[in-house]
Amino acid sequence: MTAFEALDHLLGQRFSTSLAARRQNAGNEAHYPEALPDAVACPETAEEVAEIMRHCAAEGIPVTAFGTGTSLEGQHLAMKGGVSLDFSRMNKVLQINAEDMNVVVQPGVTRKQLNEELRASGLFFPLDPGADASLGGMAATRASGTTAVRYGTMRENVLALQAVMSDGSLIRTGTAARKSSAGYDLTHLLVGSEGTLGLITELTLKLHGLPEAVAAATCHFDSVAAAVDCVILTIQSGIPMARIELVDEMMVRGFNLHSGIGLPEKPHLFLEFHGGPGAVREQVAMFREIAEDAGAGGWKDAETTEERSALWSLRHGALPAIGALDPRPGRKTYSTDVCVPISRLAEAVSVAQAEARARGILATIVGHVGDGNFHCGMRFDPAAPAEVEAVLAFSGVLAETALRLGGTVSGEHGIGLGKQKYMAAEHGAALDWMRRVKTAFDPQAILNPGKLLPAND
């Protein structure tokens, strides 16, 4: 029996080699070409994942995990064919431990689903990358999003994992205790490994108490530099911002075109404050003082829950709104992401704006600026080689700038296909030690081959 026959036997309807099924997992939200796996497998248990892996390992067949396919550097694409291992049916919240403020989930649970199921508990899982991504995919890309400035990224919020390794063995890393000094930190080795070291089959995640009070607001500035200065001062002053998002004038224009919201076309900050009612009032007052000193105007409170969710769904609609800036058919958006120490943020953003202008590239800037993290969304025609080249060159300048300023080529979107070319520049000699990890964990190179680590040459 071949591996595929065995998988067909094991999974029945949940294993498919049909073109329709394969195409479903072959696309992406970014600009990468479609990449077809040879088959799609939809396990329901960790044991099935282990068995799939054992069959594939026996024949050297690549296995690429698929969460919800929202990653932005092509991470989930089966570049060398093989099996797309689709976690969408492993979507159960297994255990809500309210007393310990943690939750055990299968990897296919999405963040919105999780927060629905937590509703009665008074707790929530704050991480919010915009897309309704799977928690397995979020762990695998070390995702963060708008609230990381307050609550941390997946690095800070994964307590323990269960995973299937390249030979089909099933392991557990970490415990439900808040800390441990017992051995190597395999949890954090798997977090951010983009499915190249193991397949996450269960996660224990930290939860946080729902804030007693929430306030949200927007304000605008005359320049991105002024907005960024305000952010730097805010973070340095220690105000525990729950969200502090920069939206540049071009992005505001996109929002206006896309949803007719009619914001003034100036750089904005979108803000959220969490805490007790008194603390939130204090935070807002402190922030406003800093912001107004920095030239903020047009303060608008989002008072009701509805206004707040309208604000954040506007923000999360950035990708389609960029599309509205240049809706010609066939055009795509590449959203590149860098992160720098907060003191260098103004410089990084001003380089980005100046370079986009100089190169005639339509680019928006949005960012989780409290972390020093921002994205440039560039609109281009993938069929026009000159445009592709221009966008990649611009993205390269941003990556170099981030490194020059002591930062990283990706704050949260990860490496996938698109950023392998910067791995040597960011990591230098450490890249060899990443390769050692990969070889030790996946000697056949069958876990998501062609990702994260640049080909050796």
Add this chain to the structure above:
Amino acid sequence: MTAFEALDHLLGQRFSTSLAARRQNAGNEAHYPEALPDAVACPETAEEVAEIMRHCAAEGIPVTAFGTGTSLEGQHLAMKGGVSLDFSRMNKVLQINAEDMNVVVQPGVTRKQLNEELRASGLFFPLDPGADASLGGMAATRASGTTAVRYGTMRENVLALQAVMSDGSLIRTGTAARKSSAGYDLTHLLVGSEGTLGLITELTLKLHGLPEAVAAATCHFDSVAAAVDCVILTIQSGIPMARIELVDEMMVRGFNLHSGIGLPEKPHLFLEFHGGPGAVREQVAMFREIAEDAGAGGWKDAETTEERSALWSLRHGALPAIGALDPRPGRKTYSTDVCVPISRLAEAVSVAQAEARARGILATIVGHVGDGNFHCGMRFDPAAPAEVEAVLAFSGVLAETALRLGGTVSGEHGIGLGKQKYMAAEHGAALDWMRRVKTAFDPQAILNPGKLLPAND
């Protein structure tokens, strides 16, 4: 030229094979027998560390890093001889980046020295394991201490590292940006690896703003169970405790004997609150309400800075104070450390007390209980086999209990020599993958051999 000749040539006075020098790094604060290295090397730069490593690698000579030698599971002992690589001369604070709230240090800087040098900045490094340990040693053991409940452990506070690997190559992991999704997290692989994967030659650490207001206090309870219930409710209520330390009645007796402080011999909580003046007042009021409901009495504020430091130096004197409980010559203390999910803390502590009583072991309980972490300090005679056996059996029961309750065999002291025997029980099949990391990073097994991973058999 042999490796030792080369090191002598390289380091001059800073390389020694004298018995006096070797003995200086051969002892420990715990109960492990002395273990002599063949030589002690005191580098001053990362480049010297790399060169030492290259010479040792060439001859397969073991290299064991030495910070300040305060680790409690014999981690720094050169069990297979070779070179004790002593970081005490690499003790410079290299760069205080106040705007980015981080600091770059050499590994031999101790936490007290760092806070001295930060004094003018308005920032501090909160981690406090009691001993004035080196920051390299603290990273290597993934240390935490009294303030981890609020500020996290070394896992949360190391941003980036420079390290020399087993072949002498010098790498950098992480950046000064607050987050990154660019590749495998080698930083967190090195943190907690007890010098078995690489030698840390530089650390970039997060800093925190000095709190505007600090309040400290003590109170006591009629039973450890009542004190622990109070802790659980406090943590669940979300009060951001800066310190919440349990001290059981036996430990109080030790403090009284050792320093004549005259505390009532009841279980105590030692407390600290950080924040704005209003927030601290609010926290204290909220805590007192919970504590008094749980039966707390004898509330005592530590009002001045002097009273506060007296309180914490009392707490940090636990080890000698345990000695005062049984000062007969030759007796030693073994401080074992476990950590459980907070909801299971009461059960874990009550097992510890009952088992100590049943076994007739003199044991104190102190703990960073806000994390679910506590220590049992056992007094015994290392020359009396029955006592040694009893202490080890008791410590084994504690480890099993922690695992049964979903916790870990070490919250912060680490594995070293003493806890290797629990590694298989805690990690199961994951232990093989830790071994793969070790083999990939140190194929000759010359970095701190005999530690952390149990011998294969």
